[in-house]
Amino acid sequence: MELNSIKPSSGAKHAKRRVGRGIGSGLGKTAGRGHKGQKSRAGGYHKVGFEGGQMPLQRRLPKRGFKSHLLKFNAEINLSELNALGADEVDLLMLKAVGLVGELVRNVKVVKSGELTRKVVLKGIGATAGAKVVIEAAGGSLVD
CATH class of the missing domain: 3.100.10.10 (Ribosomal Protein L15; Chain: K; domain 2)
Incomplete structure (x- = not known):
């Protein structure tokens, strides 16, 4: 075995998905993001747990319990x-x-x-x- 002949096992490496590179690629035009809306825009997303302005689950549930750090x-x-x-x-x-x-x-x-x-x-x-x-x-x- 030589260092220059070592290869990763088959299936371990795969090409990165290239989006927005034409119709023939299958991921052209909208690049898999669908049409319009916040999720289709660059930089348009929300924080974890955001429910569109509805009071999020972690704030609807009551706070309970305490574990001392001592x-x-x-x-x-x-x-x-x-x-x-x-x-x-x-x-x-x-x-x-x-x-x-x-x-x-x-x-x-x-x-x-x-x-x-x-x-x-x-x-x-x-x-x-x-x-x-x-x-x-x-x-x-x-x-x-």
Whole structure:
């Protein structure tokens, strides 16, 4: 194989459509644009979603919902994940190292889901009221 003999596979390249080049081409005169109207004119078009002056769909529908840009910095773990961790003291760096929370996370909260059978001390990690009761019942504590 030589560099000067390399060709694209058949059907990969095709000639560009040349419009407005006479009757015989099949795309002469109006060049496939039809007769008259905004779409036939040079530069005559409208923005996306324009409905001819009618109130566009995206403005007729109600606005709803909100997604905070701070969500990527917050994470939550449940009691069963905490139990499976097998550590006596848990902090944010440890959770990141194990892969339970993402690298961008700054705030972690423990939620009451699953069971906790071992004593765990949480350092710099929050907990919901229900989770706090379960952690303290198991002999653990929360340290700020």
